[in-house]
Amino acid sequence: MYDGSHQSSEYPVCDYEGSEYQREFWDKGGREYEDLVERIALRRLLPKTGRLFLEIGCGAGRLTPEFDRFERVVLLDYSLTQLQQAQERLGQSARLVFVAADIYRLPFVPGLFDGAVMVRAIHHLVDVPSALAGIRAVLKPSGTLVLEYANKQNAKAILRYWLRRQEWSPFTREQIEFTKLNFNMHPQTIRECLSKAGLRVRQQRTVSHFRLELLKRIVPTALLAAADAALQFTGNYYQITPSVFLRADADSRGRAAAPDQFFRCLHCKHNELTNRYDHLACQECGRLWMIRDGIYDFREPVARLEETT
């Protein structure tokens, strides 16, 4: 619901810079039920182990502890302040790598990650096919993507449409922008976009069956979450909840990144960046990418190498 839009290189990006999203929406927002059922879905869909994992649109790191099963986790967000909140929340450790970057321009070599996760982020994207193609590119062959999207074809939208209290149809394939840079998607459209990007859906779980204020008030959260957990598997057959989680596996194209490679220069696509205390320097074009308080900042390069020497 946050409207912090601004224009990046190609598409408008929903930027949570300066936002108190974690505190306002989660910690004080009465969303314990949503938080719990999302964690349940994640635990069922995530691979059991893995070496390197990418969390896209991590915000203040609400879900990051769920990725303890992976050896290293890269937390990516466009907003520096969200990443700083995540650092405070999770602490700095060699296991966690914090990266500020645009979802459409991921600063990593192809074939790097065993898996990626994106929860409550794709609904901010204007161009879903481009973003998914970029994510597929940084996954290893047969790597895993766990994705959550906001479903336009949810029971409440269907009912409102039938009662003529809502003009747009929940059954048509286009995305609906219900507030600026917040899109709800049709499940079939998401699956087609994934398929075109080389990602095959393996499992779907429908989440937040009981997102109704009255129910949340009168039924204990743990009980409501248990009921939701029992129904999540029906997502494999039909999807009428406001939130849907899925696991997709990448096809076998491409190859895994070399063990010594990690970041990629966004300007010239060169894969050798030298780490120099507070910045990474591209060995090909000389662009410098800053490291600010332990956060790799790939939003814009600061200068070229020769201009600073």
Ligand SMILES: [Zn+2]
């Ligand atoms: Zn470069």
